[in-house]
Amino acid sequence: MVKITDVARRAGVSPSTVSYALSGKRPISDETRRRVQAAVRELGYRTHVRTHGAAGAGSRVLALAVPMRSGVHVPVVTQFAVSVVTAARAHDHDVLLLTQGEGGEGIGRIAEAGLADAVVVMDVQLQDPRLPLLRSLPLPSVLIGVPAEPDGLTCVDLDFGAAGELCVDHLARLGHRTVALVGSPPEVYVRRTAFARRLVQGFTAAADRHRIGSTVHPCGTGRGAARAIAERLLREQPALTGVVVHNEPLLDPLIDAFEELGVRIPDDLSLTAVCPTPVAASARIPVTSVTMPSTELGTRAVHLLIRKLSGAPVPQATLLPPRLTERASTGPRPC
Amino acid sequence: MVKITDVARRAGVSPSTVSYALSGKRPISDETRRRVQAAVRELGYRTHVRTHGAAGAGSRVLALAVPMRSGVHVPVVTQFAVSVVTAARAHDHDVLLLTQGEGGEGIGRIAEAGLADAVVVMDVQLQDPRLPLLRSLPLPSVLIGVPAEPDGLTCVDLDFGAAGELCVDHLARLGHRTVALVGSPPEVYVRRTAFARRLVQGFTAAADRHRIGSTVHPCGTGRGAARAIAERLLREQPALTGVVVHNEPLLDPLIDAFEELGVRIPDDLSLTAVCPTPVAASARIPVTSVTMPSTELGTRAVHLLIRKLSGAPVPQATLLPPRLTERASTGPRPC
DNA sequence: CTGAAAGCGCTAACAT
């Protein structure tokens, strides 16, 4: 293993000069910097992160807390995780994966052990048990998701409230007078998952504003659930002509279920979804959707964290504005 | 932050005694050990991993290399990752997530930086470019997947060759005389992904052994691809009555496609799959399948790594025997 | 069985 003293000797300077030349934390003459860089290259030196950290500097590791709860859509979560890793690498950080510890034991442990110097927290609930811990943590953190009380925290998310409104606005503009939200699995709402709740709020508020009828239906996944909810909607709400889906894996089965029941999309029923673009675009009938920008959220979270690490001020909540893309699944209300 | 000297003072012993009492690396009197443990509990001491490592001990971190290549089934990969994290935690290790670096740059970097003290490598190809690196690494590693030349490495995997055979054996026993393998997306084979290739080998070998006709068809995902491959199979191979599917996301669409084409399962066509049990069991028609034991593989990989870290000898390759579960999708060959 | 002391490789005062 090549260490900093090796580089120093080779470059004919002191270890601290190498350290400073590498970190840029104090001015170094061009001549010296060049010699150091040459020595680093020739010897293939890489700073030994553990002792780097032992000496009081950062560990250059971010912890990513991903509670793998039931009802979460795995591909979306994974996309978050991948984008966090990618963004972290761009800032020369690595990512420690925390999957358990709903109460935050994992986060606390990592913090005390000094393993990470910042934390990204996913799947945030409105009243999240991890919040007190995060507030008291000596490490900066960023939440993907906005809890009920975001004071003292840093959060990023799609503006799900606005996303719900946008879907309803779109349907209302097309003349629809009765809409339904087919949501995530019930356990997601029971946990008071922030994004799911906010979408419901936005959906309902917009429907009220437009004075159109609205109902909300948490729904499991799979063919059976799709068929059941489709039948129920048709039976209980004959006037229904607009549906918003917030449940990725249910999208395709739901389209199938409606068609099997003789409901044509978009002729008889308009369908809108909040989901990643690929899911909406590659459904059997391309679905008008509000994009779930997983990658951008992950990237933003890391950027915010890096800025916090450097001591820069960051906004408390960053809400990405929703964008609706029209596809084949929505049309004017049938007469 | 409570440090080892605090514990030492509180317990009335020297720091080194605390260290030894905690690591068990030298005999400590019961009395002393108890006092140390009490002090640790009372003060809530946790060993500071970074400096622990700086002093030459392990970092208690495993790196998990997950190349997120196209064609991999995200839920399966995620299940691996989660099981690796869970198993690692059971051994008091954390997991660093590496997603990029197909050539192993990430692994090399982690090793040199001393961030992890062992590596789990996923999505192994028959000729994997990361192999030379892994062989020369000062860190122990375990591969999930078996490359063409596993000498000097430690590998775990489902015995995909046997899995392919098992599917064909099952179909042959039911009287089928012409079978087809609908495989993973083409790029997976182009990359020479180990498990996919081995399955093909087993499939073909078993078919030859039974003297029944066999063809292999890499296949993309989605409704369109399912429909296309179904039509092609029916057109080109009228005698076909048995299909093995090795492509999780295609399973449901393929069943649909066959049924839409008037082919009844299992009356006209028997279907077998190699995939996680939940996928097979919750398909529209429950599918006879060989289980993909993602969780067990992840757990095994970590166990092997822990053993290697402790210097214990480990087998070069651990191949889990495939297990076939009969469900509704297979039946005797139609007359 | 236990202590004292010397580092691990690096960073950050403190010097010059």
Place this chain on the structure above:
DNA sequence: ATGTTAGCGCTTTCAG
């Protein structure tokens, strides 16, 4: 602009 030196918190000789 650079060097010297004292640690970071822990492990591990070396010495009882």
